[in-house]
Amino acid sequence: MNRSKRTLPLLIVCTVSLLAIAAASWWFRPWSPYSPNVMTKLLHPEYRLQNFRQMEKVFPFRVIPASAEPFVFPHGTAASLPESFSYDGRIIDTQEFIQRSETTGLMVLQQGNNLFEQYFLDAQASDRFTSWSVAKTVVGTLAAIAQAEGHIESFDDPVKRYVSELEGKAWGEVPIRELLRMSSGIQFDETYDDKFSDINVLFYRTFLLGQGVRDIIADLPAARPAGETFAYLSPNTQILAWVVEQAVGEPLSEYTSSALWQPLGMQDDALWSVDQSGVEMSFCCLNMTLRDYAKLGQLYLQQGVWRDQPLLPQGWVKQSHQLQPLEPQKPAEKSERDYGYHLWMPKNAQQEYFFNGVWGQSVWVDEQHDVVIVKTSVDPLFRQHMGEMIAFMRAISSHIGNQSSAAAASH
Numbered sequence: 001m002n003r004s005k006r007t008l009p010l011l012i013v014c015t016v017s018l019l020a021i022a023a024a025s026w027w028f029r030p031w032s033p034y035s036p037n038v039m040t041k042l043l044h045p046e047y048r049l050q051n052f053r054q055m056e057k058v059f060p061f062r063v064i065p066a067s068a069e070p071f072v073f074p075h076g077t078a079a080s081l082p083e084s085f086s087y088d089g090r091i092i093d094t095q096e097f098i099q100r101s102e103t104t105g106l107m108v109l110q111q112g113n114n115l116f117e118q119y120f121l122d123a124q125a126s127d128r129f130t131s132w133s134v135a136k137t138v139v140g141t142l143a144a145i146a147q148a149e150g151h152i153e154s155f156d157d158p159v160k161r162y163v164s165e166l167e168g169k170a171w172g173e174v175p176i177r178e179l180l181r182m183s184s185g186i187q188f189d190e191t192y193d194d195k196f197s198d199i200n201v202l203f204y205r206t207f208l209l210g211q212g213v214r215d216i217i218a219d220l221p222a223a224r225p226a227g228e229t230f231a232y233l234s235p236n237t238q239i240l241a242w243v244v245e246q247a248v249g250e251p252l253s254e255y256t257s258s259a260l261w262q263p264l265g266m267q268d269d270a271l272w273s274v275d276q277s278g279v280e281m282s283f284c285c286l287n288m289t290l291r292d293y294a295k296l297g298q299l300y301l302q303q304g305v306w307r308d309q310p311l312l313p314q315g316w317v318k319q320s321h322q323l324q325p326l327e328p329q330k331p332a333e334k335s336e337r338d339y340g341y342h343l344w345m346p347k348n349a350q351q352e353y354f355f356n357g358v359w360g361q362s363v364w365v366d367e368q369h370d371v372v373i374v375k376t377s378v379d380p381l382f383r384q385h386m387g388e389m390i391a392f393m394r395a396i397s398s399h400i401g402n403q404s405s406a407a408a409a410s411h
Helices: 003-028 094-100 134-148 176-180 198-208 213-217 234-248 252-264 290-301 316-320 386-410
Strands: 061-064 084-087 090-093 103-110 113-119 270-273 286-288 337-339 344-346 352-357 361-366 371-377
Touching: 061 252, 084 094, 084 386, 090 094, 090 386, 094 103, 094 386, 103 290, 103 386, 113 290, 134 176, 134 234, 134 252, 134 286, 134 290, 134 316, 134 352, 134 361, 176 234, 198 213, 198 234, 213 234, 234 252, 252 270, 252 290, 290 352, 290 361, 290 371, 352 386, 361 386, 371 386
Parallel strands: none
Antiparallel strands: 061 270, 084 090, 103 113, 103 371, 270 286, 337 344, 344 352, 352 361, 361 371
């Protein structure tokens, strides 16, 4: 056989082998603790339970240190949960719903006292549960603080005033207020069930291809004028965080530490997942303990005052849960809940509002009953369970309120 003919198959085999080795090396990345092999398993049924409370093993992160003066909620008289609650004409067993919605942690405060704290599915008090979009309310809160401190002159200012990189782009003309109201008018598909939707592609490009989250969204076009319709888009929060960071002149995690974590007496380090350039994925991915989530809810319940010191601007809490006069782009977007300034309210709210994230993360605040409830979950059916979740929270609030009233009357 001709030597060249014998050499050609060998070259092909060697080339294919080298390509296979290169692909495997990229996929598993032995030089890094973060690899596509791990990241693509984030939501896999076999791994998501652990991933949601160990996100530091999936994505890079920035630490928000625990407070130098940690605050621990005092324990009140232990409270029970209602045995059942009603929803849509049905009586639902409370424990069955806790199990069916794959709850990992549940905590109930009243008047700032810890009345109930329980963990499920092998979770522990020391676990840092991932927030998903609960982080959006944190970013909205930071924007309010930055505005009160004079870093942001007005929420009617356009984004470009603070983020010069967005001058000449659609984002640059959007007023900050419309980011808070989720009415930027920017074109983006937030459909989580579609593997190739904009939100899922954003994750692919950020964590698999190593692109910066800001670079990915900076050139998104406008679909309609800002301020016309409600459309829940994660990039709104990412841009809002960029505004805050530029306005205050420090990374988002550092400002979170000084503005919230230290004064609130957060007991544990929190971790904020970042892209490969170190920018916080601010629309999601804040990882913290159940007790520290509860402090955020209690801060809102106390109208932004903590240990007799105002941390939030006067009137912000009330303003943030006022219904915004916007028509939803998609009818289902506000079917069982309404939106304020980066804060949700249940339909027909009675001094109730909540931080909320996909897969069943909620920080519920009920001013009427002086109650805060935190529920973390790994619930793939969280959308179907939204109405039940609201009924569940209301039932607990009412039940705790009635128990408190009965105890007070007995004395």
